[in-house]
Amino acid sequence: MDKKKILILGASGFVGNAIYKELCSYFDTYGTYCSNRSFAKNKQFLRYDIEEDDIFKVLEKVKPDVIVSSLRGNFPAQIQAHQHLMEYLMQTDTKLYFISSANVFDAYSKYPSYEHDKTLSLSVYGRLKIKIENMMMRLPKGKTAILRVPMVFGNASPRIKEIKENIANKEPIEVFPNLIINVTNDDRLTQQIHYLINRNKTGIYHLGSNDLIQHEEFIKEVIEHLGNYHPIYKRVYTTNEDRYLAALPKDNILPRNLRISCQEIIEHHLPV
Numbered sequence: 398m399d400k401k402k403i404l405i406l407g408a409s410g411f412v413g414n415a416i417y418k419e420l421c422s423y424f425d426t427y428g429t430y431c432s433n434r435s436f437a438k439n440k441q442f443l444r445y446d447i448e449e450d451d452i453f454k455v456l457e458k459v460k461p462d463v464i465v466s467s468l469r470g471n472f473p474a475q476i477q478a479h480q481h482l483m484e485y486l487m488q489t490d491t492k493l494y495f496i497s498s499a500n501v502f503d504a505y506s507k508y509p510s511y512e513h514d515k516t517l518s519l520s521v522y523g524r525l526k527i528k529i530e531n532m533m534m535r536l537p538k539g540k541t542a543i544l545r546v547p548m549v550f551g552n553a554s555p556r557i558k559e560i561k562e563n564i565a566n567k568e569p570i571e572v573f574p575n576l577i578i579n580v581t582n583d584d585r586l587t588q589q590i591h592y593l594i595n596r597n598k599t600g601i602y603h604l605g606s607n608d609l610i611q612h613e614e615f616i617k618e619v620i621e622h623l624g625n626y627h628p629i630y631k632r633v634y635t636t637n638e639d640r641y642l643a644a645l646p647k648d649n650i651l652p653r654n655l656r657i658s659c660q661e662i663i664e665h666h667l668p669v
């Protein structure tokens with residue numbers, strides 16, 4: 398079978414590596430790393446520093462059918478690299494899947510947002526994501542997929558690792574009682590991305606739980622699942638009213654078996 402060639406930018410990171418592991422048995426999968434030298438000897442990995450290296454060189458080497466962008470790093474350098482990616486997409490049949498964020502809606506605090514709502518952000522991070530999304534929307538349909546992702550949890554996630562460390566060190570755990578969110582985990586997120594790539598899907602996808610939960614309630618329930626702990630909570634109020642940070646799916650719905658609820662994500666966490 399003619400396997401698709403996939404290039405994951407940021408494949409040494411939490412999200413990028415989870416995607417790499419999900420895809421590598423099914424596709425001819427390559428990834429980039431930057432500072433994490435543990436990938437240096439892996440033949441499927443290339444070193445790429447967004448501030449120093451030319452993305453075209455990586456693209457010329459791999460000649461991917463699909464690029465998944467899951468990078469962090471200097472913001473102006475991210476913009477420039479994605480501008481170059483757009484040029485490459487115009488010259489080739491390659492598709493780009495961009496890991497965006499629910500933060501593209503962080504200026505709208507009174508309600509959750511859906512795929513085709515107008516984006517607006519008050520944060521530098523959200524504005525960066527919007528800028529890259531807008532570049533992608535100027536390209537012909539069928540070349541790009543914008544994947545808006547809420548906070549990602551999971552046993553190996555940095556967020557859960559930090560919670561476990563705080564419990565072990567008896568440090569307070571920050572919770573946001575006024576913040577209403579949707580969430581996801583690494584396993585379901587990567588299955589969803591696998592499905593989208595397999596089916597050549599493009600467009601805008603909100604890859605989070607179908608339902609909402611208060612941040613404080615979610616974190617407390619996850620901790621109950623981790624074991625019989627009684628940590629100190631630091632309740633952080635950023636506003637007096639409830640605030641939403643949620644990108645819910647409505648127009649581009651995935652098959653039932655690929656959807657997830659907050660409760661499933663909570664129950665997925667294993668005791669320490």
Ligand SMILES: NC(=O)c1ccc[n+]([C@@H]2O[C@H](COP(=O)([O-])OP(=O)(O)OC[C@H]3O[C@@H](n4cnc5c(N)ncnc54)[C@H](OP(=O)(O)O)[C@@H]3O)[C@@H](O)[C@H]2O)c1
Pocket residue numbers: 406407408409410411412413429430431432433434445446447448466467468469470471496497498499546547548549550
């Ligand atoms: N984690 C979440 O909850 C979440 C939620 C929504 C959206 N996202 C998005 O998902 C993407 C990945 O996030 P993550 O949580 O997986 O972050 P991460 O674990 O910090 O991974 C970031 C990746 O980017 C690479 N990188 C960092 N600086 C670089 C540079 N100067 N040049 C080239 N590569 C560089 C890292 O390589 P090295 O480690 O090798 O340096 C790593 O592979 C981001 O775009 C983020 O906005 C994440």
